[in-house]
Amino acid sequence: MTRFIFAAALVAFFTVPAHADDAFAAANQQYVTGDFAKAAETYEELAKWGPGRSAPLFYNLGNTYFHLHDFGRAILNYERALSLEPNHPEAQTNLSVARDEAHALELAPTWRDSFVHFARPNQYAIGACVLFWIGAILLAIIGGRRPRRPLLTFLGLLCLGATALLVFLVYAIENGPRGARLAIVSRGETEARLATADTAANVLTLPPGSELKIEEQRGEWAYAFLPNGMHGWVPLRTIDFVRL
């Protein structure tokens, strides 16, 4: 029985990437032949499936929607590619062009954003871990010993202080405009409203591809921080979160 499970796991391990590669190649072929709708469908299937996700996949999907003049979804997928690979040069370029085509609105960066985005959250998290454990080990070695070792104590506390700073940076990124709650207007132009009703006053008209920071969800509506610095309610059906 154990052998069977092991063998099945091995087969799954090798067949999953093979299947993803095949689907990816098939979608690329559909794109080359100009069947953009079919290519988008194949890419989307692949994107729904966790092991199939990658920056090139979302970049290609963005290109496909660009051809279909669906700029909202094109921008969404370029953003997803950049979320997985922030320095993806093609995705950066195409996102810029797609935004101009769609007249998409971006969330205004704050002074804090330029500071906190010096590295990625995962890098900050690893750095915080390493520093925390160095600090903890130093303090564990020193702990209770008399006389105290001031240099080691200082280094231990410095490490813990640096850990706190890095944790704050991770928090600031995750809760900032480009963090976990970044969403894109993906289903055409929509309106941000003062209340959760289609008849409520309009706060801002959002072209497709516009960025939002979702702060609360209530039923079919999401309360969002808008590119003009105001807040408004947008229908959930018109937006997609960048992070899957």
Add this chain to the structure above:
Amino acid sequence: MFRAGLTVLKAPLVTLFAAIALAQSATAATPSVTAVLSNSSVAVGQAVEMQIRVSGGGATVPRDIAVDGLEIHQTGTSSQIEMQNFDISQKVTYSYTILPLKSGTFRIPPQTVKVGGSSLRTPELELTVTAGSSSGSMNSGHGNAPTGQRQNAKLAFAEILVTKPTAYVGEIVPVEVRLAFYSHARARLVEGPEIPSQGFTMQKLQAPDQPRMETISGNPYQVLTFKTAIAGARPGKFEIGPVQAGAIMIVPRQPGSRPRSSSPFDLFNLDDPFSDPFFTDPYSALGQQEKITLKSEPASVEVKPLPPNAPPSFAGAVGNFSLHVDANPKSVQVGDPITVTATISGRGNFDRVTAPALPDAKGWHSYPPSSKFKQDDDIGISGSKSFDVVLSPNERKDSIPPLEFSYFDPVSEKYVSLKSSAIPIHVEGEAPAAASPAASVQSSAAPAAAPSATPQVSAKPGEILSQLDERPLGAGSFTPLFLTKNFWLAQLVPLFVVIGLLIWRRQTARRRNASAVRIAALHREADDLRRKLRRDDSRPADFFADASRAIQIKTALMSNTDPERIDAAAAAKVLRADQNADERIRRIFDRRDELRYSGSSNGFDLLGPDEREQLIQFVEELAR
């Protein structure tokens, strides 16, 4: 006694005084009547109050007055008694609320008022109703129909007053909520008022600063008037209210708890609550606190749909507005920002007033506007809303094109489009040589769409949409590392290291501590032994036992061993004793054993004082 006598006499005295007053008023000067308007010029939909003042006593007045284009209803009565040079006169004021339904000049015809046996006529009044909004404040009082129900026999009541029976979708309708408490009953509002409404959006209820005294149906009331405004969200007939509020009042004790004395005003024993003597003299008996709930009748408003064929720039504003536009700076380079400030003033639903549109956006970048609203009244239906729109010219321009704002005017029942005049500006510099995709698209795009703030890219879409063929081996994940299970599992390794370090540190410290305790005990024992050796009365067996023990302890402290395991040879070796000292150490140990085990002698004769002193000095030298 005197106080009791006054109480007994109070009722007949009051009755007598009232009778004199009534008699005087009946014989007062000839009755007269007049009529006044609180405002002779108002806007359509704005209520105005008319008063018919009768001096000389109560009168019979018409309840409703029919004038085409005006709705006039009686809303209240107040009376006062004046005494001048012993001449007492009674004045009664009958209040009416007039709601203009259309613009024009209206004449309210003379009304016939019967006072006593004579008929009098009021003067003719003229009311000018303008189509636009008026700067006058809203009159209190209800318009189309008394939507609340005043129950005169109650100590408190609530009513909701809606100034218009019909309105368009989005049109602002002022609403008043009145809570009245009989003035002699001490009342405190504790809850609300709350207005349930469906199909309307409602402004925040504005609480009054002070209650106002009013005479309603001949009784004095303290009236709290809350103001708000509603706007229909969809067409249909809707109900507002009933208004509910909770208050605590001090009322007379229940009949079962206190026998109620009859009031001189309750002549017909109608059990009128106002006739309770508690109200005429609250100190004559204690009242009790009672929580009461005030509930009004609901009011109904019919919401009409807006007419079709709204202009493209219409975004739901209903009311009467004016537009003023200015720009700064007026001399810029191509690409520089120009702040265009558009101020929309007037009266209406400002929450639906959006920034004016720029119909001719060719060659312009526009950025999302910011807005601020300055209200001129309590409930925010009158004021001015200004928008700052940042425009950036892509090419040379000589003027900022007109901005357009549309609204629906409920008075004229038409859409109105306001267009600002073009603002001359001076733009220097050249447009970019190659038009970017964004710029070319923008020229054909909807003007309301705001452009991206990203720098323009001159690449053409066809050149950049090449697919990537290579897929990375690992799957990408949007989940941050610190939210994954493996990340936290990996933390177990350094955690175990730290826990191991802490355990090691603790055990080391414990061992160190035990050793220190043992050494301290040995030092204490050595001190005790030195003191015991100096005692003259100790037996030789004890003396040699203590001396050998002192040598063992000294040796144990130097060699960090157990003192019990140290014999004479070991002590001599550790203490580096010379031959003589070695011999003396052996002799001390031998004598100890001899005295301990042989039991042959316990006498003092075996240890002379000199020898004892020499041995003490020897042991002390060793111990140093």
